[in-house]
Amino acid sequence: MLRSLALTCTAALALVCAACGGDSEDAVPFEQPQDTRSSVTGEHPATLIFNTQVNGGADAFQTLLVLSPAAGSRDDLHVSLPPFECDLTATMTGEATFALQPGSCSLYIPPQNQQFACNIDLAILRGTGGRDTGGEWVGLEFTARYRRMCAGDAQPSLATVIATVVKT
Numbered sequence: 001m002l003r004s005l006a007l008t009c010t011a012a013l014a015l016v017c018a019a020c021g022g023d024s025e026d027a028v029p030f031e032q033p034q035d036t037r038s039s040v041t042g043e044h045p046a047t048l049i050f051n052t053q054v055n056g057g058a059d060a061f062q063t064l065l066v067l068s069p070a071a072g073s074r075d076d077l078h079v080s081l082p083p084f085e086c087d088l089t090a091t092m093t094g095e096a097t098f099a100l101q102p103g104s105c106s107l108y109i110p111p112q113n114q115q116f117a118c119n120i121d122l123a124i125l126r127g128t129g130g131r132d133t134g135g136e137w138v139g140l141e142f143t144a145r146y147r148r149m150c151a152g153d154a155q156p157s158l159a160t161v162i163a164t165v166v167k168t
Contacts, residue, residue, distance in 0.1 A: 035069075035074045035075075036092055036094075036095045036096065037067075037069045037074075037075070037077060037092055039095060039096040039131055040067050040077070040092075040096055040098060040129070040130060040131055040138050041067045041068055041069060041077070042066075042067065042138075043064045043065075043066050044064065044065040044066075044067075044137060044138045044167070045064060045167070045168040046062075046063050046064065046065045046139070046165045046166060046167060046168055047060055047061070047062060047063070047165070047166055047167075047168050048060065048061045048062075048063045048081060048084075048163060048164075048165050049163065049164045049165075049166065050146060050161045050162075050163050051161055051162045051163070051164065052146060052159040052160075052161040061083070061084075061107075062168065063081050063082060063083070063084070063165070064080070064081070064082055065079075065080075065081060065129075065138060065139070065140055065165050066078075066079070066080035066081070066082065067079060067080075067090070067098075067138065068080075070089065075091050075092045076089055076090070076091055076092075077089060077090040077091070077092070077098060079100065079103075079140075081105060081165070083107060084105040084106065084107045084120075084122070085105065085106050085107070086103065086104070086105040086106075087103050087104050087105075088100065088101070088103040088104075088105065088124060089101045089103065090127075090129065093128075094130070096130050096131035096135075097128065097129070097130035097131075098128070098129050098130060099126075099127070099128055100124060100126065100127030100128065100129060100140065100142050102123075102124055102125060102126065103124045104121070104122060104123055104124060105121075105122040105124065105144075106119065106120065106121045106122070107119070107120045111151070115150075116150045116151035116152040116153075117150065117151050118148055118149065118150035118151070119148070119149050119150075120146070120147070120148045121146075121147040121148075122144040122145070122146060122147075122161075122163075123144055123145040123147075124142050124143075124144045125142070125143045125144060125145065126142065126143055127140060127141055127142025127143065127163075128140075128141060128142075129141065129165070136167070137167040139164070139165055139166055139167065140164075140165040141162065141163065141164050141165070142162075142163050143160065143161070143162055143163075144160070144161055144163055145158070145159075145160055145161075146158070146159045146160070146161040
């Protein structure tokens with residue numbers, strides 16, 4: 001009795017698997033999504049421009065947009081903007097595009113030319129980036145809360161900025 005029950009269950013399972021296409025020659029094999037991070041990774045000479053009216057104009061810094069693959073992920077990137085010290089990551093959203101995750105960057109500017117030392121802090125809220133359609137350069141744009149405090153200031157300069165990282 002147990003033997004016939006086992007044979008009946010095995011036969012039923014085989015029919016179910018066959019009905020699902022388990023042994024079908026036409027079955028399409030599962031393809032792993034492709035790792036496209038190499039389309040944007042590397043060191044990209046750039047200018048970081050803060051669109052704000054702090055001190056009467058936009059602030060600009062020469063930088064490198066450094067994008068490197070994050071270990072253990074097919075989609076994540078580490079993002080650096082030297083000379084800023086950053087804690088930033090991004091996630092690939094397409095073949096050559098990425099979304100910047102919330103994070104932070106800071107920069108200490110030592111005293112020079114009789115000007116006081118300053119600290120700049122950025123709290124990145126959101127952003128996007130990617131390779132341009134011509135494939136020539138990688139750029140980034142983000143929105144951040146900008147805070148600059150210099151040694152001679154009574155209060156910090158605060159603003160929400162749109163920052164653009166463009167090819168130098």
